[in-house]
Amino acid sequence: MASLLFFIAGGQLCKAQGAYWLKWTTDPPLQSADWTTFINKIEAERYLDSLEHSLQHLGYLSLFSQEEDVSSDSLSVTIILGENYTWQEISLGNVPEEFSNNIDPITAEYNSASRWMHEVVSMAENKGFPFAQVKLDSIQRHGNLLSAVFNYDSGPLILWDSVKVAGDTKTQERYLQNVTGIQPGTPFSQKQLNEANQVLSRSPYFVQTQFPQVDFQVQKAQPTFTLRDRNTNVLDGIIGLLPNQNEPGKMLITGQLDLELYHLGGKGRDLALHWKRLNIATQSLEISAKESFVFNSPLDVSLGFSLLKQDSTFLNRYLSLDFGYHMSQTSYLRFFTKRQSSDLLDTEAFDEVTELPEVADYRWNQYGIGWALDRRDSPFFTRRGFLITSEFALGNKRILENTGFPPEVYDNLDLNSPQYLGKLEVEKHIYLRPTWGMWLKGSGAFTQNENLLLNDLFRLGGLKSIRGFNENYFFAKSYGYINMEQRLFFGENSFLMVFADFGIVENPYFATSIDKPISFGAGINLDTGSGIFRFIYGVGKSNLQPLQFSYSRIHFGYLARF
Template sequence: MKTFLLACFLFFVAGGFICVAQNSYWVKLTSDELEGYADWKAFSGKIAGRNYLDSIQSSLQNEGYLGLYLLEDDIANDSARVKLVLGKKYIWDFISEGNVPREFSKDANPITQEYSSAVAWMRKVIREAENHGFPFAEIKLDSIQRSGNRLSAVFSYDSGPLILWDSVKVEGETKTQESYIQNITGIRPGTPFSQSQFEEANQILTRSPYFLQTQSPSVEFQIKKAQPTFTLRDRNTNVLDGIIGLLPNANEPGKMLITGQLDLELYHLGGKGRDVAVHWQRLNVATQSLDISAKESFLFNSPLDVSLGFNLLKQDSTFLNRYLSLDFGYHMSSNSYLRFFTRRQSSDVLSTKSYEDATKLPDIADYRWNQYGVGWNWNKLDSPYFPRRGFLISSEFAMGNKRILENTGFPPEVYVGLDLNSPQYLGKGEIEKHFYISPIWGMWFKGSMGFTQNKNLLLNDLFRLGGLKSIRGFNENFFFARSYGYINMEQRLFFGENSFLMVFADFGILENPYFAPSLDKPVSFGAGINLETGSGIFRFIYGVGKSNLQPLQFSYSRIHFGYLARF
């Protein structure tokens, strides 16, 4: 017992010494003119205490107390008692802009009688000069005169040499071309140096999906030139993943049926932002999809991107949809991206047997739709793959003429009195927001909506929703919708840079004019894990959903899982 009490005593004594060691210098600042400095403040050392006094003095001087001073009336090795004497507060009676260029001062707040307003004005001028090719500009007060506590002065400005951008320098383990960095950052040789452009370039490269910055960017000044250097390391962004299966073909005895899935994504080819992707899926005999896309960034070193795309969807034995698209993208700013596109959408009915006795146009038909549209993205996410902060807005609107083709397998009377040519509209939008609560806890919200409109709207015109990328807890492309809106919500518990546990809930409202009732309100919830491995990402999500077509039962639950290998 005595040993235990002695140990406790020594523990508390040692703890007391530790606390004293952590707060080894004390400062008490008093003032007859200001309140709020009467208490003792503890600091880790004498230097920290002195820095505190210097910061107080500098802050008050910027407010106009130019004659203030400190009186130390009680000094010890571990403490100081200091009295603050403010003196007069000086104000501006008159101040002239002198030789400061008007283009650098026109956006600055006007100088008032407050002494600090001149300091803020000078900082604004210097910042503008730095952004217009003069990083070594200086400004000071000249011809200062005093009358009581009122001051007058003239600004004296020295621009220093004009500095122009030199060529961008790229270092590190990367195939990225210098021309691509110049295009994406806007830093071009021969243009005036800009400090804000350099800082913005750092943010742009941080969000790139192609590479990481391994060092902070730097600028080297020499002979009126500024050469920025960016040290990069390529990300493992390319994807090759797939499953191929051979099954006996029940429709053609003696032959084999190829099934499976293939994902091939090649990014940043040649270090120029050139992307190619192929996605193929065939999980049963009758249904398959194919998606091919290619993108060329900064066409001929212009701010324009061009993309080509082809998509094919064969819906069992019902219809076959094909899409051919041509996109032109314009980089409006580091965050804003504008697209103009044209798209030709074709759809053909595969089997007409069930419609031989139809008296009106069936819910599916052959058509051709030429679309012309515009899209806009606003990206403020802090990471291209697994962001923790920021938001993303994307939108798209298209319109064009749809022409319904007469199918010889349908009775001719279904086309009588039907307007075969009519305008059709389509709109889509998404808002994504990430909340960073703490290093291990975050939240993600996403809202999506869309609509399509036509006087002769068909089932094979409608949006396809459901699955891992839209409303979880349902099969892929489970829903048909003329208009839709849904919200995805996740709570994430991080245990690695890109690894986290999550729980989710999805809520939606869909309209399908060919189903009864036409309005559906699907709901789903579940949990999952996103696990980063050495060569890819493993994702496993378990969800259960309820809709007009699916009851809320665990026997209808869905498991979404996959492993995305990157190289």
């Protein structure tokens, strides 16, 4: 009985999988296909229609089919091609010269006219004529040679109307006009609408819930974008209590606070505050604010302040002003100025030095340019694409005379000298399978000055650079490192991963100035719906840290988004 049921089920399965068979060939035998299975007869006939249409585009205008029913579920077809027609001459007729000059000339092949007409209509759609048409007129045949005249009808000129915003979003219409480039009174462009759809799909502030709709009325085109705001704002904090070694009996408050507010007022206005204090003497503070499309121009303005107190050694402060320009939907240019100040906190150890030590007081006014190219498919749930960011800055650094140093330290020392730096980052996402992807990132930077100080150097190490080490573990005059991750996805933004980081770091104040840190480990990135939890376990090796599991590091955090 079980065997009987098995064969009945197998027969039904085979019948469902091979419902209709088709075999075809052309006469003359230019193309053919052996028996191919389709879901049903309707699908097979659709395939035949498509095949005949493609052959007609090759110039076989008089083709016809001879069909032979082999059985109730099988069909053999012979397509009689007939004569092949080509173009002898096509007059441009009334097609505007601005179109004909920008399209490749028509060749003798029959489908070249179809291609040419399609390109004319496409160009017209991008110049304010979405209803333009091109037809062939006065067609004449001389044997298998054809001649005709193009007849162009532009239709009415259509101008953009104001952008309309729909959906659960606080986004302002004016912001959407600026970010898409669609301005009222300018000619309609299908290409511009398609590019707007792409740039909005990459927005960090919202998602599109449906394809943009266009309403045509009285020579006006009003686009409607239906959006839903993302949960992009971040509030994250950790508070710790430790015994205060400097004041016995009292407690020391340590911790970390991350506050990021995005798209305030629906205008692309961003604010961020980051504070960190992990021990009694070291803490950092970063504050930034950004205003997008100032006065409805493609110009952004950003202000930033940063403070780093490195134990009892020095205090660094940065004040920056950025001007960003949207060159295109994916390219962004920055011009910035920054004032960097550094002051020593304790000079007792330098009472008897005879030359400038590794740390000193200075002021550095720098001016720079930066550029970014973002071709990622999504800012948060990236699967494919790449991101390139770069910057270069130069300016004059002035070393201040500290009364805690012996005066002879500054003898024959050029207190004013030029200093410059450069940075480059390249990030690549590779989506191999629905559950498997790779993330690669390469970063490098350098800074140069004849009086380069320890408190001038870059800081790196930790979760956002070389993992398996403490945050800001390395001082670097120049550096380069590569991050590599293999990701196994089990959700839109949830994945398991293994990683390896390789770097090279130059620090002129260490005995061995060149360090080549490496690290590896594994972790998880978990999207909880209301935030992102990340846990990474890594172990690293450098000149100052052996490759031992007792030196392993755990990087974890939770970003609550609202």
